[in-house]
Amino acid sequence: MSTLTKSREEAAQTVLIPRVNLLPPEIAEATRFDQMKRIMAASIVGVFGVVILAAVVASFQVSAAQSELADAQATGTSLQNQVSQFTDVPKVFAEVQSAQAQLSSAMGNEVRWSTYLGDLSLTIPRNVGLTSMTIRQDPTAPVTSALGATGIATVSFEGQASSSKSVATFLDSLAKQKGYIDPYFTNATKSTGADAKNLVTFSASVTVTDEAKSGRFTQKASK
Incomplete structure (x- = not known):
């Protein structure tokens, strides 16, 4: 018996058994719905994590900006205090010039x-x-x-x-x-x-x- 003949006989003897889905449609639909819920929950958790991270970063940025603003205000206050110490300089300078003019007038000769x-x-x-x-x-x-x-x-x-x-x-x-x-x-x-x-x-x-x-x-x- 040839090899080809033997293969044909074995193929003829193979019985195809049909696959039948015995699960009710409601159960299959519920399973798919559960999968979708898990996917959505994971997506929500991911989005929530991104939002929290963005909020933390924004909080740090706001804190840094507030610190810089406080430093700038402190520097401005310090400079203003220093300026206030010299408010009398023009007056003193004018008095010195006046005294020099009087001295020049009195002692010019x-x-x-x-x-x-x-x-x-x-x-x-x-x-x-x-x-x-x-x-x-x-x-x-x-x-x-x-x-x-x-x-x-x-x-x-x-x-x-x-x-x-x-x-x-x-x-x-x-x-x-x-x-x-x-x-x-x-x-x-x-x-x-x-x-x-x-x-x-x-x-x-x-x-x-x-x-x-x-x-x-x-x-x-x-x-």
Whole structure:
């Protein structure tokens, strides 16, 4: 017997048994409904978890934002307190400027006479001696020199010299001083008599100009 014939006989002997679903339709439908409920429950749980996670993240973000806002408000309060400490600065600055202006007005014509006295002691001729030196200065009243120039003060000298030439030399030394103009003598008398030493008694004056001002207070007020 061939192999093909044997296979055909075995196939003929195979009996097909039909599959019959004995479950009622209601039970099958209930089973499917339960499966759908489980799927929906799982979906709801998943969605609820996502919502909770989003709420937690949002809560952290809100907390961080509130913390940053609190820090910013604290910084603003601190800066405002610092600013309030300097509210009087403009007033104080204005008072300082006013005081400087008053000082400049009161001392703007200051002449450092000590400097001029020191220079005078170094430049006066050896054969000239001074008996007095008078300074006349009025900030509200300018002076006029013998030659018509305007100045801020007048310095008058009285003294004795060995000769009229020595008096002229003294006047020349005054003319070389910074801030002095138009030196001239108002009187010169030569002594006579048995006890006289042929000395010339003289009176002289010089006009002081703005160039003699120290400028100390006006410079400070202008800065």
